[in-house]
Every structure is written in structure tokens, then in C-alpha cells.
Amino acid sequence: MQIGMIGLGKMGGNMAERLRRAGHDVVGYDRDPKVSDVGGLSELVERLNTPRAVWVMVPAGDPTRATLRELGELLSPGDVVVDGGNSHYLDDQKHAEELAAKGISFVDVGVSGGVWGLRNGYALMVGGEADAVTMLMPVFEALKPEGEDGFVHAGKVGAGHFAxxxxxxxxxxxxxxxxxxxxxxxxxxxxxxxxxxxxxxxxxxxxxxxxxxxxxxxxxxxxxxxxxxxxxxxxxxxxxxxxxxxxxxxxxxxxxxxxxxxxxxRQEDSPAMKMVAALRNQFGGHAVSSTEGQHAKGADSPGADVTPPVEAQG
Structure with missing residues (x-):
């Protein structure tokens, strides 16, 4: 099967290589010209036979939205777009609706396998309409691990990324x-x-x-x-x-x-734990460490006055 792969980083590049090893024709695009087969998305679309299948593996959020928006202007009715990144499932539903208005199918795929996927295969969690998923099954079969597990058509659009x-x-x-x-x-x-x-x-x-x-x-x-x-x-x-x-x-x-x-x-010096330490010192006289690395006065320190009100003792 022929497929376009957009985004040839650690995951996308290895996925493209696994597909090629399985005999599929992969046309890859990446902003890095050293690894890209084409100079842009328009050239990628021109290189693909209809009905086209394009797999997007770029960061979630604005990069994915911009890529899908551009593909929506370049592709034709009957084509299918796969978002294999880490998009939010609610974004999938918006993207599917926008592409459906142009007659383009959308499939979301949650991918797990990391840097080991090239050798071991990728676990694939898929969301989308049955016809589009069926069209892509040769690709899914090549990417998944050997055996009966490692692939699920989890449900409608958004189900793959939700899973x-x-x-x-x-x-x-x-x-x-x-x-x-x-x-x-x-x-x-x-x-x-x-x-x-x-x-x-x-x-x-x-x-x-x-x-x-x-x-x-x-x-x-x-x-x-x-x-x-x-x-x-x-x-x-x-x-x-x-x-x-x-x-x-x-x-x-x-x-x-x-x-x-x-x-x-991510907190080298937790603000919340500073307050916990301060409160422990206030009600129990527990020793605390100062920013200079020395211990501040506790209840048993000479000159300390931390006697709480009667109702606060305990």
C-alpha cells in the first residue's frame, strides 16, 4: 500500500522504516530536508495515488491543526487522513467534522511503542469509521506487533486517542x-x-x-x-x-x-512544603531549615516562643 508520512522524527521515522521493510511505498515529508522525500505537503500529495492515505506524526496542538488544515485544502474526496500523534480526543472530533465537509475521512490512532517500536511493533488504538479503518488495515498490520494483540478499533472518531x-x-x-x-x-x-x-x-x-x-x-x-x-x-x-x-x-x-x-x-524548593514546615514549627515547635542551610529555632530551642493558644494545642 502507498501512504504519505508527515513528520519523520523518532516515532514517525521509525514507523516509516517499519512500513518500508514490510513492502509498503512510503512518501515521507519532514521539515528537515535531509530525511524528507519531498519539498512540501503539496508535492507529497501529488506523489500519492488516489484514494490517498496520509499519516500525520507531528506534535499535538497547533502543529497538528495547521497540518490538517493545509491537507484539507490539498486532498480530494475519498482520501483519508490519520492523526497518529498525541492529540486530544475532542480535537479529533473537530478535525473529523472539518475534513468530512470536504469528503475526506479522518482516523485517529493512539500509538505506543516508543523507540522500541521499529523492532517490536507498535500498539495501535484506532478511532474512526469502519470503511476508513478497513482501507488502512494493511498499514496497521505492518505496524503492529506480531500476533493477535496490539491493535484495536476502539470505536468512533476520538476513541483511539481517548484509549x-x-x-x-x-x-x-x-x-x-x-x-x-x-x-x-x-x-x-x-x-x-x-x-x-x-x-x-x-x-x-x-x-x-x-x-x-x-x-x-x-x-x-x-x-x-x-x-x-x-x-x-x-x-x-x-x-x-x-x-x-x-x-x-x-x-x-x-x-x-x-x-x-x-x-x-519540578520544584527544587517546594513552596507548599515551605508552608508545611512553617506550620509544623508553629504548632509543634518542630525544627525547620533556613535558606542558609541552618536549623531555625524549634520548641526545644533556647529563646523559642511557639506556645499555641489553648484551643490550637494537640
């Missing part, structure tokens, strides 16, 4: 649980080989998983993670998952806590 959003929310929670377990194991002098402990869990336990395999790999490269800084960004899908949970009144305490933990990781 991927929830997938990433679950990922946040699992990663946070592993991280907290690692920190606790490191904090005790009872466990003297933390990396080996995690490695032992890879077989026979209920928490064995690819994330656990990657954790073991990370500890093999840096046993105490001393080469890393405790900062974790979020791609946006964790936030969208929590927002969707609020919209549908579905409690997500673990995923929400994991998202907030990532926010906390």
Missing part, C-alpha cells in the same frame, strides 16, 4: 508505584542489593512487566541513579486523563497522585 490517554494515565500510576518501591528499598539497610531484588521480580511475580524490565535495565546502567536528576515531565495525556475523570465523575486517586508527583519533581 491511548487512559493507557498513559495507567502508565503514570504504574511507574510511580515502581519509583516509590525503589525509594523505600534504597532507604533501608536491610536490603543490600536493590537492583538484584527488582531483577528477581521479572519472573514468577504478579508485577512482572515490560516497565519492570526497563527499570532493571536502567539500574544496570546506573545502579543508584546518581547520574539522573529527579525531574519528570508530562506529555499532557496524564492531565487529560484526570480532566476526563472529573468530567465523567470517575475517581482516579492513583493516577491523579502520580500526575501531581511529576509536578512536585
Amino acid at each position: 491511548k490517554m487512559v493507557h498513559n494515565g495507567i502508565e503514570y500510576g504504574v511507574m510511580q508505584a515502581f519509583a516509590e518501591g525503589w525509594e523505600l528499598l534504597e532507604a533501608t539497610d536491610l536490603v543490600t542489593d536493590v537492583p538484584a531484588t527488582f531483577k528477581s521480580w521479572r519472573t514468577g511475580t504478579v508485577i512482572r512487566s515490560w516497565l519492570l524490565d526497563l527499570l532493571v535495565r536502567a539500574l544496570e546502567e546506573d545502579a543508584d541513579l546518581s547520574e539522573l536528576k529527579g525531574y519528570a515531565a508530562d506529555s499532557g495525556e496524564g492531565r487529560w486523563t484526570v480532566q476526563a475523570a472529573v468530567d465523567h465523575a470517575v475517581p482516579l486517586p492513583a493516577i491523579t497522585a502520580a500526575l501531581y508527583a511529576r509536578f512536585a519533581s
Whole structure:
């Protein structure tokens, strides 16, 4: 099958390569001329046979919106556009409506697999009308892992990115649980080989998983993670998952806590924890650290006066 691929970065480039290895004709476009097959979107569209299929792998938000808007002016009725980036599912519905007015089909695909997808295949969560999905099945079959799993036509437009959003929310929670377990194991002098402990869990336990395999790999490269800084960004899908949970009144305490933990990781000196320390000092006289690295007066410090009102004691 012939397909146009827009965006040839880490994911898009590897996906294009996997498709080519499977025998598909891929015409790729990227702003980097060194990896691009064509000079622009108009040339890409001209190179494709009708009905055309174009897969967009650019950052979510304005870059995706601008690309789809331009494609809407270049493509013809009967063509199909795939958004394989990390777009919000509500944006998918708007894009589908705009393209449908021009007779162009729209399919949203949540893609998981990262840098390992070229070798192992990509898990694909697809949303869209059945006819458009059927047209793209040769591409999906080439991209997915071998076997019966790794692909789902999850539902109507928006379902693919909604499913991927929830997938990433679950990922946040699992990663946070592993991280907290690692920190606790490191904090005790009872466990003297933390990396080996995690490695032992890879077989026979209920928490064995690819994330656990990657954790073991990370500890093999840096046993105490001393080469890393405790900062974790979020791609946006964790936030969208929590927002969707609020919209549908579905409690997500673990995923929400994991998202907030990532926010906390970006604060070298947490403003909220400053207030917690100040309040502990006020009601209990607990010692606090000053910005100069010295301990301020607590209740047991000479000259300290932190006696609370009677009704506040306890």
C-alpha cells in the first residue's frame, strides 16, 4: 500500500522504516530536508495515488491543526487522513467534522511503542469509521506487533486517542508505584542489593512487566541513579486523563497522585512544603531549615516562643 508520512522524527521515522521493510511505498515529508522525500505537503500529495492515505506524526496542538488544515485544502474526496500523534480526543472530533465537509475521512490512532517500536511493533488504538479503518488495515498490520494483540478499533472518531490517554494515565500510576518501591528499598539497610531484588521480580511475580524490565535495565546502567536528576515531565495525556475523570465523575486517586508527583519533581524548593514546615514549627515547635542551610529555632530551642493558644494545642 502507498501512504504519505508527515513528520519523520523518532516515532514517525521509525514507523516509516517499519512500513518500508514490510513492502509498503512510503512518501515521507519532514521539515528537515535531509530525511524528507519531498519539498512540501503539496508535492507529497501529488506523489500519492488516489484514494490517498496520509499519516500525520507531528506534535499535538497547533502543529497538528495547521497540518490538517493545509491537507484539507490539498486532498480530494475519498482520501483519508490519520492523526497518529498525541492529540486530544475532542480535537479529533473537530478535525473529523472539518475534513468530512470536504469528503475526506479522518482516523485517529493512539500509538505506543516508543523507540522500541521499529523492532517490536507498535500498539495501535484506532478511532474512526469502519470503511476508513478497513482501507488502512494493511498499514496497521505492518505496524503492529506480531500476533493477535496490539491493535484495536476502539470505536468512533476520538476513541483511539481517548484509549491511548487512559493507557498513559495507567502508565503514570504504574511507574510511580515502581519509583516509590525503589525509594523505600534504597532507604533501608536491610536490603543490600536493590537492583538484584527488582531483577528477581521479572519472573514468577504478579508485577512482572515490560516497565519492570526497563527499570532493571536502567539500574544496570546506573545502579543508584546518581547520574539522573529527579525531574519528570508530562506529555499532557496524564492531565487529560484526570480532566476526563472529573468530567465523567470517575475517581482516579492513583493516577491523579502520580500526575501531581511529576509536578512536585519540578520544584527544587517546594513552596507548599515551605508552608508545611512553617506550620509544623508553629504548632509543634518542630525544627525547620533556613535558606542558609541552618536549623531555625524549634520548641526545644533556647529563646523559642511557639506556645499555641489553648484551643490550637494537640
